[in-house]
Amino acid sequence: MKQKFDQQDVVLLGKETVFKGFFSLDVYRFKHKLFKGGWSGEVKREVFERGDAVVVLPYDPVTDEVVLIEQLRIPVLGKTKTPWMLELVAGMIEEGETAEAVAHRELVEESGVEAKQMSKISTYFASPGGTSEKFEFFWAEIDASQAHGVHGLEYEDEDIQVHVFSRDQAFKLVNDGTINNASTVIGLQWLELNYQKLRKISE
Structure with a gap:
């Protein structure tokens, strides 16, 4: 599909950092082309800047098992049955690092397991309405x-x-809502669509 607009159809009028800590908050002022024709007026949006990250799905195609990690996530306190979440391995990409190098490092740091091989699947944005994180x-x-x-x-x-789960067990945790964070849901849904191919490659 060829989309109608691209980067050239947005004019950045200004950008101001209003908070800077471990993360930062920027205010963008811009205008953009409209689907109905012409240009918008000036638009202002606050953007949560937290850098980019990797997500790693550790999967054993021989035993058909998935490795998930569990840790406390304080932003969801009071919003779920428990703030301890089952997740895939993930980590921030620092300046000068490659995504694959970070993926290998985070896999060892968070699960204690080394990858026999690492393959990139896709790139996606977690919540593009409010954060630039990729x-x-x-x-x-x-x-x-x-x-x-x-x-x-x-x-x-x-x-x-x-934790180590069979692939079936892990996917059931997605279906019953126990696993309720976007990256892990995306990763396990991708695995459910592709595990047969992965198992055949490993034979």
Whole structure:
């Protein structure tokens, strides 16, 4: 599909950083072309800037098992049954790093498992209405028997429990709503569509 508009159809009038900490908040002023023709007036939007990240789906195609991690996510406190979430491995991409190098590093730091191979699947935006964050999504071929214990970096206050589920079990947790974060839902849905191909490749 060829879309009607591209980068040239937005004019940035100004950008101001109104907060800067571990994350930052920028205010954009812009105008853009309209579907009905002509240009918009000046539009102002606040954008949460948190950098870009990788997401890694650790999957053992031999045993048909998935490695998920569990950790506390304070932003969901009071919004779910528990603020401890089952997730895929993920981590921020720092300046000068490649996405694949970060994927390998985060897999070891958060699950204690090394990838036999790492393959990029796609790129997506988590919540483009409010944040610029872009995810690079990888699947990692792993040996699930090596996944166990508690991991994470103490100086980052990480406390991460590793779990191993059959693919069927993991997908049931998506269907019953236990897994309720976007990256993990996306990753496990992708796996459900592609696991037969992955298992055949590993034979």
